[in-house]
Amino acid sequence: xxxxxxxxxxxxxxxxxxxxxxxxxxxxxxxxxxxxxxxxxxxxxxxxxxxxxxxxxxxxxxxxxxxxxxxxxxxxxxxxxxxxxxxxxxxxxxxxxxxxxxxxxxxxxxxxxxxxxxxxxxxxxxxxxxxxxxxxxxxxxxxxxxxxxxxxxxxxxxxxxxxxxxxxxxxxxxxxxxxxxxxxxxxxxxxxxxxxxxxxxxxxxxxxxxxxxxxxxxxxxxxxxxxxxxxxxxxxxxxxxxxxxxxxxxxxxxxxxxxxxxxxxxxxxxxxxxxxxxxxxxxxxxxxxxxxxxxxxxxxxxxxxxxxxxxxxxxxxxxxxxxxxxxxxxxxxxxxxxxxxxxxxxxxxxxxxxxx
Amino acid sequence: xxxxxxxxxxxxxxxxxxxxxxxxxxxxxxxxxxxxxxxxxxxxxxxxxxxxxxxxxxxxxxxxxxxxxxxxxxxxxxxxxxxxxxxxxxxxxxxxxxxxxxxxxxxxxxxxxxxxxxxxxxxxxxxxxxxxxxxxxxxxxxxxxxxxxxxxxxxxxxxxxxxxxxxxxxxxxxxxxxxxxxxxxxxxxxxxxxxxxxxxxxxxxxxxxxxxxxxxxxxxxxxxxxxxxxxxxxxxxxxxxxxxxxxxxxxxxxxxxxxxxxxxxx
Numbered sequence: 259x260x261x262x263x264x265x266x267x268x269x270x271x272x273x274x275x276x277x278x279x280x281x282x283x284x285x286x287x288x289x290x291x292x293x294x295x296x297x298x299x300x301x302x303x304x305x306x307x308x309x310x311x312x313x314x315x316x317x318x319x320x321x322x323x324x325x326x327x328x329x330x331x332x333x334x335x336x337x338x339x340x341x342x343x344x345x346x347x348x349x350x351x352x353x354x355x356x357x358x359x360x361x362x363x364x365x366x367x368x369x370x371x372x373x374x375x376x377x378x379x380x381x382x383x384x385x386x387x388x389x390x391x392x393x394x395x396x397x398x399x400x401x402x403x404x405x406x407x408x409x410x411x412x413x414x415x416x417x418x419x420x421x422x423x424x425x426x427x428x429x430x431x432x433x434x435x436x437x438x439x440x441x442x443x444x445x446x447x448x449x450x451x452x453x454x455x456x457x458x459x460x461x462x463x464x465x466x467x468x469x470x471x472x473x474x475x476x477x478x479x480x481x482x483x484x485x486x487x488x489x490x491x492x493x494x495x496x497x498x499x500x501x502x503x504x505x506x507x508x509x510x511x512x513x514x515x516x517x518x519x520x521x522x523x524x525x526x527x528x529x530x531x532x533x534x535x536x537x538x539x540x541x542x543x544x545x546x547x548x549x550x551x552x553x554x555x556x557x558x559x560x561x562x563x564x565x566x567x568x569x570x571x572x573x574x575x576x577x578x579x580x581x582x583x584x585x586x587x588x589x590x591x592x593x594x595x596x597x598x599x600x601x602x603x604x605x606x607x608x609x610x611x612x613x614x
Numbered sequence: 615x616x617x618x619x620x621x622x623x624x625x626x627x628x629x630x631x632x633x634x635x636x637x638x639x640x641x642x643x644x645x646x647x648x649x650x651x652x653x654x655x656x657x658x659x660x661x662x663x664x665x666x667x668x669x670x671x672x673x674x675x676x677x678x679x680x681x682x683x684x685x686x687x688x689x690x691x692x693x694x695x696x697x698x699x700x701x702x703x704x705x706x707x708x709x710x711x712x713x714x715x716x717x718x719x720x721x722x723x724x725x726x727x728x729x730x731x732x733x734x735x736x737x738x739x740x741x742x743x744x745x746x747x748x749x750x751x752x753x754x755x756x757x758x759x760x761x762x763x764x765x766x767x768x769x770x771x772x773x774x775x776x777x778x779x780x781x782x783x784x785x786x787x788x789x790x791x792x793x794x795x796x797x798x799x800x801x802x803x804x805x806x807x808x809x810x811x812x813x814x815x816x817x818x819x820x821x822x823x824x825x826x827x828x829x830x831x832x833x834x835x836x837x838x839x840x841x842x843x844x845x846x847x848x849x850x851x852x853x854x855x856x857x858x859x860x861x862x863x864x865x866x867x868x869x870x871x872x873x874x875x876x877x878x879x880x
Contacts, residue, residue, distance in 0.1 A: 301878060302878065347711065351712070351713050351714065352713070353709050353712045353713065353876065354876055354877070355873075355876050355877045357877075369876065373715045373716065373717070374617075374715075375715075376713055376714055376715035377715050379713070381710075381713045383709065383710065385706075386705070386706055386707055386709070386710060387710070388710040388714075390627070390711070392631070393627065393628075393631050394631075397627055397630070397631065400627070401623060401624065401627050404623050405620060405623055405714060405715065405716055406715060550744065
């Protein structure tokens with residue numbers, strides 16, 4: 259059986275690669291850690307339409323996307339379901355081979371040299387674990403240690419730091435399948451960082467987590483980026499992830515890059531609104547307080563929409579001063595709504611296309 | 615070799631984890647032994663009614679049985695987990711293997727490495743041991759040499775079948791039953807003498823899916839019987855070559871399968 263295990267080693271180099279835009283090697287910028295130039299991914303979807311009959315349809319999951327990410331940046335990648343976020347991450351990690359365009363991570367073509375790149379990247383999939391399901395957490399870490407050939411001292415140091423910051427101390431001897439979603443996510447993040455990756459990809463890192471777990475994960479990522487300068491690229495549905503972590507956001511929809519720039523700019527482009535929900539002592543006529551406007555009244559409860567760029571604190575203070583306020587909450591704009599609005603306004607020029 | 619190293623690391627981890635529960639390990643190993651032994655009990659029951667099967671008496675059938683069980687058992691022990699590949703493709707966990715710095719084949723093969731599969735090998739070895747004492751074999755150096763060669767080549771041929779089956783699961787993710795038909799089915803087929811099967815089947819198993827090289831052909835040589843299909847006797851020493859060719863083809867199939875996965879995703 260040894261024969262065909264060895265068979266495997268050449269697999270990466272002989273990979274048949276799509277047409278490559280051969281750029282001038284000398285103008286390769288080292289500060290562009292991740293480079294995508296008109297990258298595409300086309301899937302052939304076959305659908306059964308009857309006995310032995312199949313319909314073939316081309317789906318452009320990623321349609322000519324170009325962007326660059328500098329070392330140490332923290333970028334949020336957002337978009338509705340099926341927009342092409344995960345497909346992009348899979349191409350960046352070498353899991354999928356692009357159908358066209360040029361893609362480089364740390365100067366490496368991911369799909370060609372997948373295993374070489376693996377030493378330099380960390381990946382966390384929100385929906386599935388990279389840990390060994392039936393084994394205690396620490397066993398997965400020990401295996402990573404040997405598989406990635408991490409020097410003993412580095413491994414110790416990284417493990418200790420992750421265990422402390424992600425509060426994994428009591429979980430190390432627990433089989434992964436017994437961990438809660440939040441615990442497992444923290445365990446996964448630690449596993450992805452033991453080999454000191456230069457870039458960390460996170461696909462939906464906070465999906466399904468409770469508020470406390472989300473806060474822990476975000477705090478840790480912020481520190482990782484600030485202190486170790488790790489480049490972080492995360493996909494999410496949750497605008498709060500972006501707000502609290504990323505200086506830069508990319509919006510993708512139908513495989514196209516719709517927006518690339520700071521989050522505030524996204525709100526301007528999308529003209530998004532936040533909602534202030536107030537519970538008054540009694541039923542009152544709609545609150546009048548520009549720029550907010552009442553969008554709904556239900557007994558003593560009123561919904562006020564106001565521009566997302568506006569401070570909620572000032573508005574809350576004014577409402578509290580003039581009305582008998584019992585309770586209140588602020589709702590963030592719905593990302594899908596923001597994107598929908600942006601999509602509608604796409605024809606009027608991509609105002610926020612700030613290419614870094 | 616990076617692949618072998620990864621295989622060893624993952625395999626060792628699974629062994630450590632099963633050894634944490636020794637009683638459970640002992641029980642599952644015994645169960646594996648007992649369940650596979652039932653196959654042989656079926657053959658024994660058959661021989662309580664007949665004296666020979668397709669012209670082969672019980673000890674000679676036991677010889678086939680032992681050879682097939684040990685060869686298949688070794689392959690099953692080494693890379694039996696590969697039949698779960700379709701499952702991994704379906705639920706997307708294959709992606710997590712692709713981001714690690716080790717060949718995917720090694721990672722899939724070593725996944726859930728289970729020493730309890732030694733149960734089948736032990737059982738097969740015992741039957742083979744019985745056969746060797748019960749059959750009056752005229753031992754020559756060549757016949758003696760052929761024994762280990764046949765076992766190892768047979769294991770390699772079954773490994774190739776496992777890998778090729780797994781490669782097929784990249785395309786048809788629910789094909790693990792099809793694969794079982796070739797692996798477990800093949801192993802059972804080889805436990806019976808070729809003379810009880812139709813000539814067409816024997817041809818297919820010799821020239822298309824060369825499982826005949828695991829037991830029928832080397833066993834015929836060692837037992838001094840005519841080689842099936844009237845093939846010359848030097849064919850009995852072809853198993854290593856056949857195994858090498860099978861492994862090479864399986865490797866190519868695997869590569870093609872993995873490539874199709876990486877260009878279509880799932």
